[in-house]
Amino acid sequence: MEIFRNKEPLRAYVERQKEMGKKIGFAPTMGALHRGHISLYEVARKENDLVISSIFVNPTQFNNATDLEKYPRDIERDLKILKASGFVDAVYVPQTTDLYPDKVESKSYDFEGLETEMEGKSRPGHFDGVGTVVEELFRQVRPDNAYFGEKDFQQLAIIKKLVAILKLPVKIHGVSIYREENGLAMSSRNQRLSKPQKEAAKVLHQTLLKVNDWFRIITVPEIYDRVKDIFDDQAGMALEYFEIADEDTLKETDFFYKGHNYRAFIVVNVGDVRLIDNLHLD
Secondary structure (H helix, E strand, O other), rough: EEEEHHHHHHHHHHHHHOOOOOOEEEEOOOOOOHHHHHHHHHHHHHOEEEEEEEEEEOHOOOOOOOHHHHHOOOOOHHHHHHHOOOOOOOOEOOOOHHHHHOOOOOOOOOOHHHHOHHHHHHHHOHHHHHHHHHHEEEEEHHHHHEEEEEHHHHHHHHHHHHHHOOOOOOOOEOOOOEEEOOOOEOOHHHHHHOOHHHHOOHHHHHHHHHHHOOOOOOOHHHHHHHHHHHHHHOOOOEEEEEEEEEOOOOEEEOOOOOOEEEEEEEEEEEOOEEEEEEOOOO
């Protein structure tokens, strides 16, 4: 497994692979890797000749400087995980100046309203930061295919819009949420949960499965009431928000219209750990 810590050696490597006609799959990360990340590379391995990972904690997508400072960093651990997976051919671990050569600040994008829904309501500028770093990584890695987990579905939608706006020559793939045995969506944050908290947190996925049943037979306001009731009864948990939104626009809906695809989104604080999950309503 090749490791590149600056952009110029990476670019030379990518150029050689392109000259040999190899199809490149790519999934960027901020480290703190877990089995959910590896599932992205597992899919990429099946669909590409070469798979590249990146590890970079992007400062411009943090609204809180303390959160940036506390974000877990263990590059050597992450590199061992990637190598052991057997799915990754090369890893890019850029310096900040490789991605922000002049000044560490976000570009400004118009994501046609996707950025103001859900997470965007409380995190202004967050998706500009995501867009800035992903655009630069795409320009340096030059992937044919890029893979992102559906757990961060809004981010996935933003990146698809970014590629469309900039006409970047990369196909974006959403990969199904990788779950723990009890259904909890896999996340590096799960490590901060106690064993009882982790077991109790399975209620997020269980609730979404119930919503998938309810949406055929009751109204949207009734679903919201039932979800609120569920979390009112959960000790040590606080429901931050629950929304049912159109998958294309991410706008919240109060009615199910034929011909539209909907997804349920939930954010719950378990103690001081913020957990997110979502489910396509089938």
